[in-house]
Each structure stands twice: as C-alpha cells, then as structure tokens.
Amino acid sequence: MAEQTPKNPEKHSTYLPKEKTSTKPLHDTPMLDKLESGPWPSFVTGLKRLAMDNNMMVDLLGQLEHSYETRLGYWKGGTVSVLGYGGGIIPRFTELMDKDGKPMFPEAKEFHTVRVQPPAGNHYSTDMLRQLSTSWNKYGSGLIAFHGQTGNIMFIGTTSENTQPFFDEINSYGWDLGGAGPCVRTGMSCVGAARCEQSCANEQKIHRLLVNNFLDDMHRPALPYKFKFKVSGCPNDCMNSIQRSDFAVIGTWRDDMQVDQEEVKQFVADKGRDYVVENVVNLCPTNALSLNSDDTLKVDNRNCVRCMHCINVMTKALSPGHDKGVTILLGGKRTLKIGDLMGTVLVPFMKLETEEDYERIVELAEEIIDFWAENALEHERVGETIDRIGLANFLEGIDLEVDPHMISETRQSSYIRMDTWDEEAEKWKERQAAG
Secondary structure, three states: OOOOOOOHHHHHHHHOOOOOOOOOOOOOOOOHHOOOOOOOHHHHHHHHHHHOOOOOHOOOOOHHHHHHHHHHOOEEEOOOOOOOOOOOOOOOOOOOOOOOOOEHHHHHHEEEEEEOOOOHOOOHHHHHHHHHHHHHHHHEEEEEOOOOOOOOOOEEEEEEHHHHHHHHHHHOOOEEEEEOOEEEEEEEOOOHHHOOOOOOOOHHHHHHHHHHHHHHHHOOOOOOEEEEEEOOOOOOOOHHHHHHHHHHEEEOOOOEEEEEEHHHHHHHHHHHHHHHHHHHHHHOOOOOOEOOOOOOOEEEEEHHOOHHHHHOOOOOOEEEEEEEEEEEEEEEEOOOOOOOOOOEEEEEOOOOOOHHHHHHHHHHEEEEEHHHHHHOOOOHHHHHHHHHHHHHHHHHHHOOOOOOHHOOOOOHHHHHHHHHHHHHHHHHHHHHHHH
16 A cells, blocks of 8 residues: 555644743653654644643643553542532542652643533634633643533633632633533534524524523532433434434424425436436435426425435425424433433424424423433433333323324334234234134
C-alpha cells in the first residue's frame, strides 16, 4: 500500500503556541506522541496546545500517559456542586499517588467536568462562544466539548475551588447547568425550521417549554434514574431521539405527501429513470412508490411510513404534507438492564396550533414522570418500567387511552410474548386430537 500523505503537510507541532507560558515542564509522553504520527489530526495535539499555558493540562497529559502504560484508569468520583444545585458537575479526583501518598500529578488531582445547557437548536453566536471560552480559560483547563452525548456543553477540567466562580460568571450572562445523576437531563432539539425545510413543528418552543417546566427536577436529582427529552422537527430524527431519549417528540404529518410532478419529471430527466427506480422507488421500505410511464411519481400515502428517504433524495419534488404535528414516543435508551430499547409510540399524532396544545405536551410529561417516579425501581429507566409492568398498565397509570394507531400490526409489537407460542400450539393440537 502506498504511504498516506497527511492532509496538512506541515508538522502537527505548528499548531502549538510559539512560546510556552505554563510554569511546569511537559512530561515525556512517548505513547501519546505516537498518536500524532498518523496522517490525521490528533486530540493529543490539542491537549499539548492547551498545556503550553495551563499547568493542569501538563499534568493531565502525564496521567494519561501513565494510564496508557498501565492500561488502567485512575479517576474516582465524589461530590462537587454549586450553591442551590444537586447536579450538573461530574467530579473527578485522581487516585494516582506516589509512595508518600501525594498525587503523582498534583496540578490535575482534581479534573471536574461542568455540564452547561446549550441553547435550543444549538444556536450560538460568536459573541456567546467568546464569552464562554474566556470564562473557561480563566477558571478551567480550556478543554471544551461541543457537545457531550448528554447534549450538554462539556467544560472539562477544573478544580473544586473554581467550580462555583465559573458557574457564577457564566450564569450572570445567561447560562445554566445541565443535568447529572438521577434527574431530568438536558433537553436537545434540532436546528429545525431555522435551517431545515423539512421541519414539521416548532422544535425550539417545545424544547424550552419542557426544560423550563422541569428545571427543579434537573437541578435537584430525586428520580429513580435519568430521564431525557429530545425534540426532532421531522422523521429524519437528527437528534436520535427514538433510541436516545426517554421522551421523544418528532415532527410529522398525517395527510398526503406533497408532490411537485414537474420537479419529478425534471429529476428523472437529469438522473435517468434507472437511477430513480434504483435509488428512490426500490428503496421505499413499504413499496409505496412507483414511477409512471410519463415520468410522474405515484405515492400510496396509506402505506407511507414517513421514512423520509424519497424526500431527502428529491427535495425539490417531494415535501411533507400540510397537516403537520408531532408524534410522541416513550422509553428509548441505550444498553442498561434489558438491552437497547427504541421509543414506543405514545401519542400517534398531536396538532400544535394553540398554547393549549403545547401545554398538553408538558402535562403529559408531568404525568409520565410522576407515575414513573412512584413506581420505578432504583436505577430503572422509564422504558424498563414499561417492559416490567406492561404497556397497558403504564398507559392506565398515566390515564392515557389506548389508541390502535400506537401499533399498526400487533404481530410486530415488542410487548407481546411469542416465546411460548409453539408450546401452546402443541397443547391445542393435543386437545383437538383428544376430541
């Protein structure tokens, strides 16, 4: 194989400041250095750049190198918070001590992470980013992640002493801590109608209403486990809400998809019939599309499952319908006690035209959290509670009527046990034979 040429032919070291202002010398990090030798940018280069004027990052690199050598982690948790809050800070204290019981890397003996809620839709201005960066350089390591898997802005690396003044400063110009621990977690929403023509709902409004209503539950952990809100403006679900949130709100439509047949014909003329058949028609999961002889598109809207593929490919020709609203799903999560779960449809369709409609979403969330908090086991997500007690019992507990649209075909429902069907069939056959 030919040797790869780096995207940037210059040495990675050119990203470092010309003069080192931190007072502590850099540690030898031969294993970390190897991660800079490839053709692509390395996170190690970024950490070294921060270490040029921050002693905490100097010792962080030393501890990281030691972890690479021993293949062990040396961070332990603890309790760190700001006044009036019970969450939002992820404590990290080093366990790496020398023979005298003192930290081997004292400047990084505390390396806490501060979770900060992003604006709805992740809309930032450059002034906002400069303010946050300036405050973090003053009180922390300078290392920031946009964004963690939680959705928060992750300010990584500060001391217990600096946690409160950092929060006070960013809070004075409008920022708040996100969730951590058994609480309502930081909500997320997609960029929505601000940048996306597929938006079917007011994502930012839904996001803000839910977060503002549950701020106490976010800042003061008192739930069985975490509970996440995510809002996606269309079935593309760019927030991964179906599989990564307990309460997913997804924009959708219930009338026919809009089709501009002239644009369809133009698309076919540009790409060719074979391309459209192979990449649009044949990839419809329910065979709801067909291409007519006159290069127009026929859509079987009754069987359309809103997968968005055809709309994404033919954005000028196809678009969501006029009768827009949201679908609400419950119980998605990553692996925990019973494996991965995707959200179960709770409300197949809800119009959002009046303030009362938006209040219904908040009220439903309140009912769900109250019932779950009273009936869940410790360290149990709401999807696991549903799995344990059954969907019908959960719906009764939150006073929500069963809707046949929640499940389109019962044989595909994950809440119907099928593992004993063969045995029951054999018993039935025996009864039939016995007359």
